[in-house]
Amino acid sequence: MNIAVASGKGGTGKTTVSVNLARMLGSKVQLLDCDVEEPNAxxxxxxxxxxxxxxxxxxxxxxxxLCDGCGECAKFCRYHAIVSFGTTPLIFPEMCHGCGGCTMVCPKKAIREMDKRIGMVETSQTGHITLIQGRLDVGVAMAPPLIRAVKGCLQEGGTAILDAPPGTSCPVIATLRNTDFVILVTEPTPFGLNDLQLAVDMVREIGIPFGVVVNRFGVGDNRVHQFCSEQQINVLLEIPDDRRIAETYSRGELIVDSLPEYRQLFKGLLDRTINR
Amino acid sequence: MKIAFTTSGSELTAPLDQRFGRAFKFLVYDLEKDTFEVIDNKQNLDAAQGAGIQSAGTVARSGADALVSGHCGPKAFRVLLAAGIKVFYSDVPTVSEALDAYRQGKLIESGTADVEGHWE
Structure with missing residues (x-):
């Protein structure tokens, strides 16, 4: 079972939910930090x-x-990484997504591929949690290939929690693809609602079952809950707006370790997702 | 000889767009015939990446021999150079003033990009 934790808005608590859920699980779990531009799990x-x-x-x-300047490679490249004006094509490696299409369409077999480093995948072990983290090199614009490399470390048949980057674009889709369930984390503010609606549209488009976690419950208004009830979306968990939670987070501690009274909340989230 | 100007409008009186990759339009002026055509650059306005490369391709396909714009980044410049298009920078307000400046030989051809990518 692979569960992704995502959100339209940044800073809603994806990592908080991911790390606490992993700890609460108590059995072998892979935690994948797919926010490769700013990994922090x-x-x-x-x-x-x-x-x-x-x-x-x-x-x-x-x-x-070998190149006769036919320009087929440039015509094929969707990412504008190759430009040709009837001469040897210009190549912009920083635009390249590494799809390999240009080598396939070149009639003269004049294109070969060179490896270009984009980042690292690091694995560490803490108790029952295997943390697999992608780290994109500074100046690299292509997160999806690195996210796919992080996901390449997934063990079949196990349990995995994937901490997604914020937003609704390519890196998020790369993270969510082939997961079994998505937890969308939001906060009960107009910003939270706006970005939740975008995230819901995205998850529905790719057709993965999902539910919502409302973080900082108690601030803002009830429009997130209204939206979820109108759209028949399950609210899986409400994390209260408790200053001690923020303090725990700022010390780099887990809520379920430092504030045991919240263990039951995350146990409930486990029951409604991974142990479903 | 044809010369391309970045612009936000469709006439000679329209403003000279200071941006190249994300210019709204290109006005391509034919110096021999004294006519011009306007090419839309809308597809690149919202491009996250590669707007300059694409725009340079568009200008090259328009048959222009020279480009007048406010600024140009390194990737776009590389493509323009490869396509043999001369690059001139100008900060005059309108296309017609830029055209006059070009005709009077007041614009100096540039050998380099003058801004980083994504400068605006």
Whole structure:
């Protein structure tokens, strides 16, 4: 069972939910930090990485001796990584998604691929939790290939929690794809509602069952709850707006460790998701 | 000879767009015939990445031999250079003033990009 924790809005508590859920599970679990532009799940676990793996994508290189300037590669590339004006094409490796299409469409077989590093995948172990974290190199714009590398470490048949990046674009889709359930974390504010609606549209579009966690319950208004009830969306958990939770978080501690009275809340979330 | 201007309008009196990759339109002026055509650049306005590369491709396909814009980033410049298009920077308010400046030889061809990508 693979569960993704996502949100339209940033800073709603995806990582809080992910790490506490993983700890609460109490049995073997993989926790995947797919927010590769700013991974932070490791801050809650003090373990040093036991494995580090470099991630590369293949980028094209043109053999000028073979290229006749037909421009098929540039025509094919959706990401504008290749431009051709009847001469040897110009290549912009930083735009390349590494799909390999250009090498396939080149009639002269003039394009070969070179590995370009985009980031790292680090694995660490804390008790029953295996944390697998992607870390995109500074200046690299392509998060999805690294997210796919993080997901490539998933063990079949086990339980995994995937901490998604915020938003509704490619990196989020790359994280959510092939998961069994999505937890959408939001907060009961107009901003939270606006971005929740976007996230709901996205999850419905890709057709994965989902439910909502309302964080900082008690602030704002009840429009998030109204929206969920109108749309027949399950509210899986309400995390109260409790200053002690923020303090726990700011110290890099887990709520279920430092504030045992909240264990029952996360146990409930487990029962409604992973142990469903 | 044809010369492309970045613009937000469709006439010679329209403003010269200071942006290249995300310019609204290109006005391509034919110096021999004294006519012009306007090419929409809408597809690139919302592009997250590669707007400059795409725009440079559009200008190259328009048959322009030169470009006048406010600024140009490094990727776009590389493409323009490869396509053999001369690049001129100008900060005059309108296309017609930029055209006059070009005709009077007041614009100086640039050998480099003058801004980083995503500068605005």
């Amino acid at each position: 490791h801050l809650f676990f003090q373990a040093e990485p036991k494995e580090k793996m470099e991630v590369t994508i293949p980028v094209p290189q043109v053999d000028e001796g």
